[in-house]
Amino acid sequence: MQTNKFSSHIALDELYKGIIELRDKFIESYQGKYGIITGTNACQAYTPITILINGFAVTVSGNAASVASAINLANITNVMAAATTDNKLVIQNINTSLAYVNDKLNLVVFNGADMVSLGIDKYTSTQV
Numbered sequence: 001m002q003t004n005k006f007s008s009h010i011a012l013d014e015l016y017k018g019i020i021e022l023r024d025k026f027i028e029s030y031q032g033k034y035g036i037i038t039g040t041n042a043c044q045a046y047t048p049i050t051i052l053i054n055g056f057a058v059t060v061s062g063n064a065a066s067v068a069s070a071i072n073l074a075n076i077t078n079v080m081a082a083a084t085t086d087n088k089l090v091i092q093n094i095n096t097s098l099a100y101v102n103d104k105l106n107l108v109v110f111n112g113a114d115m116v117s118l119g120i121d122k123y124t125s126t127q128v
Contacts, residue, residue: 034096034104035092035093035096035099035104035105036090036091036092036093036105037089037090037091037092037105037107037120038088038089038090039064039084039088039089039090039118039119039120040088040119040120040121041088041116041119041120041121042063042064042086042087042088042119043063043064043067043083043087043088043089043117043118043119044063044087044117044119045060045061045062045063045066045067045114045117045118046061046117047061047117048060048061049061049109049111049114049117049118050110051107051108051109051114051118052106052107052108052109053071053074053076053079053091053105053106053107053108054076054077054078054079054105054106055106056074056076058070058071058074058076060118063083063087064083064084064087064088064089064119065083065087067081067083067089067118068081068082068083068089068090068091069081071091078093078094078095078098078099079091079092079093079094079105080092080093080094087119088119089118089119089120091105091107092105093105107120
């Protein structure tokens with residue numbers, strides 16, 4: 001945003017910094033560097049959850065098969081979902097070469113408990 005006053009510039013800078021801090025507090029985000037997110041626990045979304053996959057909102061609930069079906073019915077470009085036989089959710093790119101490098105798949109929830117309901121653990125490690 002363009003401003004013509006230094007004080008406005010400083011105020012906006014503080015606002016932007018605050019938004020980033022709030023985002024980090026309230027949104028758990030996964031970035032699928034390799035175009036696949038696989039649940040590590042059983043998917044048990046007993047209440048409807050709204051998630052963002054690559055910026056597209058999808059409301060899901062139920063077991064892994066139900067959640068995968070809702071994701072697939074959303075027709076998100078280059079994204080598909082499936083359920084494993086042990087009720088774990090898998091979300092992946094159909095063709096990873098069509099996705100952005102290092103930003104192939106993004107899953108955002110608005111409550112950390114929602115990630116647990118989906119059976120997905122927060123990825124805390126990084127690669128260089």
